[in-house]
Structure formats: C-alpha cells, structure tokens
Amino acid sequence: MIAALLSLLLVAAPAPAVAHAGCGGHELIVPRQMAAPTDVASQSQIKDPQQQCTPYQYPRIAAIQANYPTIWQTATIPAADTAARELFARINATVNEKLPNAGLKPAAGPPGLPNYDRSDPDCWWTWQGCSTPNPSLGIPADVVRIPEPNSLGMTVDDGPNCSQNAFYDFLREQNQKVSMYYIGSNVMIWPLQAMRGHQDGHEICVHTWSHQAMTSLTNEQVFAELYYTRQIIKDLMGFTSRCWRPPQGDVDNRVRLIAAGLNLTNILWIEDSNDWRANVAGSAVTPADVDRRYQGVIDQAKGGNYSTQGTILLSHQSTNYTMSTLMKWLPQLKAAFAHVVPVASGMNWTTPYAESNFTYPSFAQIIANQSASAPGSVSASGPSASVSIGGNNAAASGSVTGTASRSGAPSGSGAGSAASSSRAAGWRSSEVGTGGVVLAAVLAWAAL
Ligand SMILES: *[C@@H]1O[C@H](CO)[C@@H](O)[C@H](O)[C@H]1NC(C)=O
Ligand SMILES: *[C@@H]1O[C@H](CO)[C@@H](O)[C@H](O)[C@H]1NC(C)=O
Ligand SMILES: *[C@@H]1O[C@H](CO)[C@@H](O)[C@H](O)[C@H]1NC(C)=O
Ligand SMILES: *[C@@H]1O[C@H](CO)[C@@H](O)[C@H](O)[C@H]1NC(C)=O
Ligand SMILES: *[C@@H]1O[C@H](CO)[C@@H](O)[C@H](O)[C@H]1NC(C)=O
Ligand SMILES: *[C@@H]1O[C@H](CO)[C@@H](O)[C@H](O)[C@H]1NC(C)=O
Ligand SMILES: *[C@@H]1O[C@H](CO)[C@@H](O)[C@H](O)[C@H]1NC(C)=O
Ligand SMILES: *[C@@H]1O[C@H](CO)[C@@H](O)[C@H](O)[C@H]1NC(C)=O
Numbered sequence: 001m002i003a004a005l006l007s008l009l010l011v012a013a014p015a016p017a018v019a020h021a022g023c024g025g026h027e028l029i030v031p032r033q034m035a036a037p038t039d040v041a042s043q044s045q046i047k048d049p050q051q052q053c054t055p056y057q058y059p060r061i062a063a064i065q066a067n068y069p070t071i072w073q074t075a076t077i078p079a080a081d082t083a084a085r086e087l088f089a090r091i092n093a094t095v096n097e098k099l100p101n102a103g104l105k106p107a108a109g110p111p112g113l114p115n116y117d118r119s120d121p122d123c124w125w126t127w128q129g130c131s132t133p134n135p136s137l138g139i140p141a142d143v144v145r146i147p148e149p150n151s152l153g154m155t156v157d158d159g160p161n162c163s164q165n166a167f168y169d170f171l172r173e174q175n176q177k178v179s180m181y182y183i184g185s186n187v188m189i190w191p192l193q194a195m196r197g198h199q200d201g202h203e204i205c206v207h208t209w210s211h212q213a214m215t216s217l218t219n220e221q222v223f224a225e226l227y228y229t230r231q232i233i234k235d236l237m238g239f240t241s242r243c244w245r246p247p248q249g250d251v252d253n254r255v256r257l258i259a260a261g262l263n264l265t266n267i268l269w270i271e272d273s274n275d276w277r278a279n280v281a282g283s284a285v286t287p288a289d290v291d292r293r294y295q296g297v298i299d300q301a302k303g304g305n306y307s308t309q310g311t312i313l314l315s316h317q318s319t320n321y322t323m324s325t326l327m328k329w330l331p332q333l334k335a336a337f338a339h340v341v342p343v344a345s346g347m348n349w350t351t352p353y354a355e356s357n358f359t360y361p362s363f364a365q366i367i368a369n370q371s372a373s374a375p376g377s378v379s380a381s382g383p384s385a386s387v388s389i390g391g392n393n394a395a396a397s398g399s400v401t402g403t404a405s406r407s408g409a410p411s412g413s414g415a416g417s418a419a420s421s422s423r424a425a426g427w428r429s430s431e432v433g434t435g436g437v438v439l440a441a442v443l444a445w446a447a448l
Contacts, residue, residue, distance in 0.1 A: 049163035075224035091261035146346030151310035160193035181207035184229030240354035
C-alpha cells in the first residue's frame with residue numbers, strides 16, 4: 001500500500017510543495033522529484049537554481065536541432081542549408097567588393113596585432129572605440145548610447161541562463177524591461193528560459209552562436225554565428241531580431257558589413273560594469289572594482305554628465321554573481337537616472353523585429369508605464385502580464401521605426417577613451433571568462 005502510494009507520488013511528479021500538505025509527514029521520505037518543465041510557466045516556477053539547470057528536452061528544439069551548427073563550436077553553414085549558402089554568397093560578394101583587403105584580426109585583440117595601422121582604417125572598436133564607419137560603406141553606425149537625456153539603456157549579455165529565475169522575477173517586480181543579448185547555443189539548450197525573456201517583455205537581440213572574438217573569424221563563420229542565432233530565435237519565438245552585440249564589443253567594418261547583410265544593427269555601450277571579470281580565475285578585477293563601476297555610473301548621472309544625452313550600460317547574466325550584483329544596483333540606478341529603459345524603447349524602435357506585428361513600447365510609452373507603477377506599488381503579475389509588449393499593440397502607430405531611424409543613430413563620438421583603454425587592458429582576462437561559460441554549457445548539453 002505504502003509502496004503503491006509512493007510510486008503514485010513519483011509518477012505524479014509535478015506536485016509542487018503544497019501537495020505535501022495533509023500527507024501526515026510521510027512526504028519527508030519521498031525523494032524530491034519534479035517533472036521537467038514543459039512550458040514557460042512551469043519553468044518559471046522552479047526556484048532552486050540547481051533544478052533550473054537540470055537539462056530538459058524541448059520537442060520544438062529536438063525537431064530542428066539537426067539543421068543547426070553544433071552548439072558551443074564556431075558556427076559554419078551546415079552542408080544541407082542551401083538557403084543560408086546562397087544568402088552568404090551574396091553577402092560575401094558585397095564584403096569582397098567593398099573591402100577587398102579586409103583581413104582577420106587575432107583573437108588576442110590589439111595586443112596580438114601590435115602593428116595595427118594607427119589611423120584605424122577598419123574602424124575596429126576594440127582598438128580605440130571607433131563606432132562610426134566611413135559613410136561610403138553604407139553601413140549604419142553602431143548604437144553606443146540612447147539619445148534621451150538622463151536616461152540609461154540597460155543591457156544584459158550572455159543569456160539565457162538556466163538559473164535566471166530569481167533575476168527575471170526581480171526584473172518583473174521592478175517593472176524593469178531591459179535589452180537581452182542572447183547566445184544562440186544557450187537558446188538551444190535553455191529554450192524555455194529564452195522564451196521567458198521575450199514573454200516578460202525584454203528586448204531580444206543576437207549575441208552570436210558561440211561567443212567568440214568576431215573579427216578573428218572568417219566571413220562564413222561570422223555569417224553563421226549571426227545567422228543561426230537569429231534563426232533559432234525566429235524558430236523558437238517567431239520574430240527576427242534586428243539588433244546584435246559582438247562579444248567583448250569586438251567589431252570592425254568587415255564584421256559590420258556581414259551583420260548589415262542580415263539587417264542587424266550593432267549595439268555597443270559606453271559604461272561597462274565589468275561584472276563578468278570579477279570572481280574569475282586569473283582576473284585581477286574584484287567585486288569592489290565592479291561596485292565602483294556601478295557607483296561611477298550613478299555619480300555621473302547625479303552629477304549631470306548625462307543631462308544632454310543618455311548612455312548604455314553593459315552587464316551580464318552569466319553567473320549568480322553578475323545577476324545578483326545588477327539586482328543590488330538596479331534600484332540605485334533607477335533613482336539616479338530619470339529613466340532606465342531597454343535600448344529599443346530608448347530609440348523609439350516600436351517594431352524592433354522584422355515582423356511588423358511584434359511591437360514594442362516607445363520611449364514615451366514605457367516611461368508612462370513605469371511611472372504608473374512606481375516601485376512598491378507593483379502588483380503581482382503572472383507570465384501573461386507582458387503580452388502587450390510581446391504582442392500586437394496598436395498603440396504604437398505613428399512612431400519612427402526602421403532602417404531610416406537606425407542609420408540616423410547618433411555617432412559614437414562619445415565613446416570615451418577611458419572606456420577603450422580599459423577594453424584593451426581587459427582583453428586577456430576576457431578570454432578566461434568566456435571559457436567558464438562555455439564549459440558549463442557544454443557539460444549541460446552533454447547531459448542531454
Ligand atoms: C568568401 O570570400 C572569401 C574571401 O574574402 C573567399 O575566400 C571565399 O571563398 C568566399 N566564399 C564564398 C562561398 O563565396
Ligand atoms: C533585410 O530587410 C529587407 C527589407 O525589409 C528585406 O527585404 C530583406 O529580405 C532582409 N534581409 C535579410 C537577410 O533578412
Ligand atoms: C563627467 O564626465 C567628465 C568628462 O568625461 C569626467 O571628467 C568626469 O569625471 C565625469 N564626472 C563624473 C562624476 O564621473
Ligand atoms: C548560469 O548561472 C550559473 C550560476 O547561477 C552559472 O554557474 C552558469 O554557468 C550559468 N550558465 C550559463 C549557461 O550561462
Ligand atoms: C544565487 O544563489 C543563491 C543560492 O543558491 C540563490 O538563493 C539566489 O536566488 C541566486 N541568485 C540569483 C540572482 O540567481
Ligand atoms: C522618441 O519619441 C519622442 C516623442 O514621443 C521624442 O521626443 C524623442 O526625441 C524620440 N527619441 C528618439 C531617439 O527618436
Ligand atoms: C505596463 O506594462 C505591463 C506589461 O509589461 C502591463 O501589464 C501593465 O498593465 C502596464 N501598466 C500600465 C499602467 O500601463
Ligand atoms: C505575427 O504574425 C505571425 C505570422 O502570421 C504569427 O505567427 C505571430 O504569432 C504574430 N505575432 C504576434 C505577436 O502577433
């Protein structure tokens with residue numbers, strides 16, 4: 001009898017904590033076994049980080065996985081994908097015509113290329129922060145700030161993360177939407193976590209397939225790193241991102257041209273929390289350094305440094321530490337800036353994706369929403385509460401969108417030299433950080 005009851009309990013595994021009530025204490029000896037999540041709602045309920053990171057099968061991914069490159073390896077175009085090959089051939093021809101002498105950069109960054117031409121002919125952001133390519137190339141300037149005064153474009157790289165629920169719950173409680181830059185390989189492994197980001201109303205952009213220094217890859221690899229990340233987002237969530245961010249900001253004109261061939265606008269940053277470099281073996285960056293970076297952004301906002309135009313801040317969701325640290329500082333950022341918004345809203349990109357039926361709040365709309373639910377007055381909101389952002393929102397008509405407003409983006413002249421020197425100095429330890437993420441993900445995938 002007891003054995004039968006026990007096996008029943010194990011089979012009816014989804015039973016959450018409340019189901020234990022009334023079981024007379026016997027439940028204490030029943031091994032805890034939760035069903036694998038099957039949808040965003042069931043995944044979002046899991047609190048235990050370890051359990052969130054238990055690999056699960058998601059049928060929609062299993063069905064298309066064979067059409068994709070191997071996760072966490074440098075992407076190339078699978079032999080059978082003729083549509084991708086044709087598109088790449090066209091883009092490649094454009095690159096070869098416009099930049100006949102474009103070369104690959106070393107993955108080590110500027111230290112690996114000591115003789116790089118000081119005039120920076122490739123507009124290599126990693127070198128000294130160039131974000132405005134020569135207009136003759138016909139590629140949009142990078143977005144490095146949002147123009148709205150006293151405003152912060154809040155950006156979070158490297159998601160989705162298996163154990164992100166506490167972080168996403170917090171963002172929801174704060175009524176805070178951000179721009180998320182998703183790694184294609186992470187989307188493959190953690191599709192429900194990726195879908196939650198969209199359902200929660202965050203802006204979803206491409207952060208490459210395997211998170212490598214893009215200027216060190218061949219044209220085909222750059223194309224495939226972007227194309228298949230864009231494609232898995234489309235296959236899973238139905239929309240085609242038009243924004244991307246290069247790992248470590250490593251971009252030059254060759255990479256920009258390939259991204260532009262995929263209608264992807266490059267989104268960089270001015271302020272770097274440096275969060276991912278703390279608590280990493282071999283890195284000299286400490287949590288106190290990261291706190292100083294966040295405090296520095298707050299001081300600048302309070303001191304009026306952003307009174308004529310806003311900025312963009314880089315943070316990560318790659319570890320418990322990076323997520324917890326942003327959670328710690330977000331309320332103070334919100335107090336220091338007039339507005340903290342995703343980049344799409346900061347740019348009034350109300351149809352940020354290629355599919356025009358996906359709409360996003362304009363700057364005016366999102367700040368009206370935020371002030372209507374000031375901190376403390378936020379009511380409990382379920383996963384469905386964000387539908388007006390992910391969904392078909394008629395209110396967005398009349399706003400400026402599309403390529404025209406993108407190429408009109410402000411030039412990157414504001415990308416300060418202090419930021420660029422810290423980029424160059426941080427290059428080597430940045431390789432360390434990426435390896436940790438890759439290893440964890442490969443382990444998770446191998447367990448599938
Ligand atoms: C793409 O261009 C490179 C030169 O930049 C060339 O080596 C390669 O063969 C081209 N690939 C295709 C498929 O056209
Ligand atoms: C880029 O956008 C244009 C205009 O919407 C569209 O015709 C084209 O197919 C897009 N290209 C890609 C590769 O998505
Ligand atoms: C404001 O910006 C100026 C120029 O970049 C800089 O010298 C100053 O330190 C900044 N203020 C703060 C509070 O960081
Ligand atoms: C997610 O975060 C955990 C820490 O909570 C970290 O150990 C793990 O590497 C991250 N996974 C991914 C895929 O980023
Ligand atoms: C960090 O880990 C602790 C302990 O597992 C957990 O309670 C907390 O929710 C995690 N924080 C984030 C942001 O994931
Ligand atoms: C966004 O729209 C508002 C009007 O609602 C306008 O004042 C602002 O300049 C626009 N911002 C951008 C970046 O276009
Ligand atoms: C703000 O947006 C959320 C969706 O993210 C929606 O549920 C809520 O009703 C909106 N609030 C206001 C006051 O517009
Ligand atoms: C947009 O249209 C596509 C194709 O008709 C549909 O699959 C998708 O659900 C629509 N999305 C929204 C948010 O309305």
